[in-house]
Amino acid sequence: MASSIIFVTLALVAAASVPASVMGTDFMVGDDKGWTLNFDYQTWAGGKQFYVGDRLVFKYPESVHNVLKVNGTGFQQCAAPVGTVPLATGNDVIPLLAPGRKWYICGVGKHCAIGMKLVITVLPKTESPAPAPVAGEASAAGGSIAPRYCASIMAVFGIIAMVMV
Template identity: 60%
Template sequence: MAFTQFFVLAIVAILVPSILAVEFMVGDDQGWTTNYDYQAWAKGKEFHVGDKLVFKYPEGAHSVIKVNGTSFQQCATSAGNGILTSGNDVIPLETLGNKWYICGVAKHCEVGNQKLSITVSEGSSSAARKSIAPMYYGWITAIFGILAMVMV
């Protein structure tokens, strides 16, 4: 019986953070492109550890490069920066703090303002989480119900 309770708690511990995580489509329906105000897009959004950024764009047309604050301001990259080019790049936000992303193609960052700066914080208090959470409560209840039936 104790093993079963441990098993149920382990499942809950795994499921709850993934339910509270939010995927942000960078630029919404515009995607990752030039001549778009990504700072205005990010304004008012709360980014938390566990969330994901999704950069969508035509493969080969752009790239996503994580940089530091100085490189962000200068639209500069270095050999150590990882370059994503799939057109459907998903970046998990795993640590707290400021994050900076730029496009490394041509002068998209400098001329086209294709860059994003966000701050990742702890917790899960955003309005987006609150609006989607009730949908998942039903799934959690169903899972617990099934587990309870299996245990009896």
Template identity: 50%
Template sequence: MASQFAILAIVALVALPSVSLATQWTVGDDNGWTIYYNYTDWAKDKVFRVGDSLLFNYQAGYHNVFKVNLTDFQACNIPPAYEALATGHDVIPLMTPGVKWYICGIGQHCANFNQKLRITVVDNTEGPALPPAAPTPSDSRAK
């Protein structure tokens, strides 16, 4: 019985470092989701993982959040209004790895005020996090 407990304790200690807690990232930190803020700089040193979430804080009615594809991100194409998240405290779970794009659909906030966010989500099963990849030519046009 004691040896079973010892084996279980060893297994738990070995597995413990590989367990990671999900992070809820507040987009823009204290600035929130707003105009005149550089979300590229905000995201560049962060490692977003599957299971994490994004929290978009803003004053409802003044901003909103749309999850878009690369083409819509680059052109600031606004999806139909019914697709908007608009509570002012929107949480988006990051459920799959890959590149994700978000924009504000109010007025010209995306096109004229750069209210847009591009992140890369990595799988939790991947090894140690690598620094974010350098922007691609298409990403640099989207800034």
């Protein structure tokens, strides 16, 4: 019992210390407008950089729209290849797993033809350089432990001490 509590505690501390840059960004397609008609998705995407590991979130009223992943030709012609399975939950999450161009359209009626389509370029995941050490943080040559980690370490030892008593 005590070992499982310690394991869970260590797992939680480890998860909390993972930098946000390791996890991808969720992009709500269309921001607060969502996946809808009368919205310029190319302008929306224009100011953003998408990386492998990010996710696109398509929100829309279920049964009103859908999302189809297509190729460049399908994007231009507003036509999905035969057998393409539409996403249609109204809260579709698409992980960006590989770099390159990605094309998405709405396959309902003439929605794509009147502009309900999105093309993005996904960039390879790049490791950002480690930030310069701040006073009190460990450097590559050694030094003190960063204060943010001290609290986590102390919490783990406190929990272990309570469990062992």
